[in-house]
Amino acid sequence: MPRKTATPDEVGAKLTAFLKRSHNAKSVRVDDVRLLTGGASRQTWSFDATIEHADGRSETLALIARADQRQTVGMMTRDAEYRLLEAAHAEGVPVPRVHLMGDDSLGAPFFLMERVDGETIARRILRDDEYEGARQKMTAQLGEILAAVHRVSIERHGLANDLAGPLAGKSPAESELQRIEGTFRSIAPEPHPAFELAIRWLKARRPASGEPTLVHGDYRLGNLIIGPEGVRSVLDWELAHVGDPMEDLAWLCVRSWRFGNDQLPVAGVGQREDLFRAYEAAGGRQVDAAAVHWWEVFGNLRWGVFCIMQARAYLDGLSKSVELATIGRRTAETEWELLNLMESA
Amino acid sequence: MQDRPSYDELLAAVEHFLDTEIVPNVPGSRGFHARVAANAIRIVRRELSGEEEHLAAEWSGLDAILGPAERPAGREELRSALRERNEVLSALIRGGDADDGETARKVFEHVQRTVRDKLTVSDPALLERS
The missing domain is CATH 3.90.1200.10 (Aminoglycoside phosphotransferase (APH), C-terminal lobe)
Known part of the structure; x- marks a missing residue:
C-alpha cells in the first residue's frame, strides 16, 4: 500500500525541535516547509530555519532535509551519503555543504544540508x-x-x-x-x-x-x-x-x-x-x-x-x-x- | 456496440481538458503531473489506433525467425502468446544463436522493427529526430 507522507506542518514541528536541541538554541523558527521530491521511500524537504543562538546571535539558514521513510535494501544509507558529501567537498567537488546528521526525530534516518539556489530542470x-x-x-x-x-x-x-x-x-x-x-x-x-x-x-x-x-x-x-x-x-x-x-x-x-x-x-x-x-x-x-x-x-x-x-x-x-x-x-x-x-x- | 463518442473521442476530450484547463493553470509538481497525465492519454490513443497492426507485424516477424505458428484470434490470447514467443526469442539470443550470420541479421531487423512500433506509440517525436 502507498505510504502516507507526513504533512509539511508535522515535519516543520519536528525539525524545529531537532534544531533547537542540536544548536542548544534559545529559539528556532522553521518556515516554508515544502516537499521537493517524494518517492515511495525517500523524500527531500526544503525549509528555512531562523536560529536564535544562546549567545543572542541570530541567523537564517536555507536548508534541505534528506529523509528515508523506510530503508530500502541496497540503497545507500543517509549516514553514508552525509559522509560522502563531506569527502567530496574536501576534494573540491562543488556539493551542498552538509549541516547536521539527523537523529530519530523524523522517525526515519535523515540529514540536513545547505540549500543551493539554481536550476535543475x-x-x-x-x-x-x-x-x-x-x-x-x-x-x-x-x-x-x-x-x-x-x-x-x-x-x-x-x-x-x-x-x-x-x-x-x-x-x-x-x-x-x-x-x-x-x-x-x-x-x-x-x-x-x-x-x-x-x-x-x-x-x-x-x-x-x-x-x-x-x-x-x-x-x-x-x-x-x-x-x-x-x-x-x-x-x-x-x-x-x-x-x-x-x-x-x-x-x-x-x-x-x-x-x-x-x-x-x-x-x-x-x-x-x-x-x-x-x-x-x-x-x-x-x-x-x-x-x-x-x-x-x-x-x-x-x-x-x-x-x-x-x-x-x-x-x-x-x-x-x-x-x-x-x-x-x-x-x-x-x-x-x-x-x-x-x-x- | 457503444454509442458515440467513441473511446478515442472520449480520450481526446480528457486530453484537451488537461492540456488547456489544467496544465497552464496549475503550478509546480501537480502541473507537471498533469502534463504527464495528458501525455499518457496520448500514448493510449496511439496504442489503440495502431495495436492490431503492431501485434500482427510482431507475430509474423517472429514466424520468420522461430518458424510459423497459428496466430490466436483474441487480443488477450495474442498478447500472451507473443510474450511466450518473445521468451523463446530471448533464450535464443542468450544462447548465442543470434550472434552472427543470417539469424543475427534477421533477429536484429525484427527487434528493430518491433521497437520502432513501440516508439510510434510512446514517443513518435524521438523517431522523427532519428
Missing part, C-alpha cells in the same frame, strides 16, 4: 536565454568537476564500507554488467529481446580498466544545480560506488540526458572530445574512448532497467504516481538507442 537549462553563458562553459566544467570526483580517496575518507565495489576477482565492467543483468532478470514483467542483444554485445566487448575510483553513478543533467554562470552543485550521490571512472563520463552522454539536443552528446550542451580534454587537463584519468563507448551502451541498458524498476514501483502498488507509471513506456527509447549504437559500432 533540464528543459530550462537547455532552452532558456538566461543559461546561454552557462551552456558555453558547462562541458569543460563538467569534465573538471568529474576529475575532482575521481580523486576522492575511498581509503582516506573511510568510505570503503559505505560503497559497493567490483565483485571479488571481477573488473568493474564485468561486475556492473552482472548486477544490471541480475536486476533486469528479477524485475522485468516481460521479455525484452533488445536488452538481450545488448547484454550479449556488452559481454563480448568488456573493457579492461585501470585502478578503480569513486564513481558518482548518476552524473547527468537533472542532478546538477546550474546558475547563469555555470555548474553550482552536484547532487544525488545515492548511486555512488567504486568502479571505472569512464562510467561517469559515459553516463553524462547517454541520449536520454540530452533532452532532445541529440547532436550535443554531453548533457545536450557539448561534444565528447571537449569533455575528455577538460577532464584530462584537470587531472582526471587517461580517457579510453573505446571504454567510454562501452559504458555509454551499458548506460542505455542501465537507464532502460531503471525505467522498468520505476514502473515496477507503480505495478507493485508502492506508488500511484502517474509519472512512475508512464516511465515504463520510456524503456523503448533506450532499446532504440541501444540498437542504433550496436548497429553503428
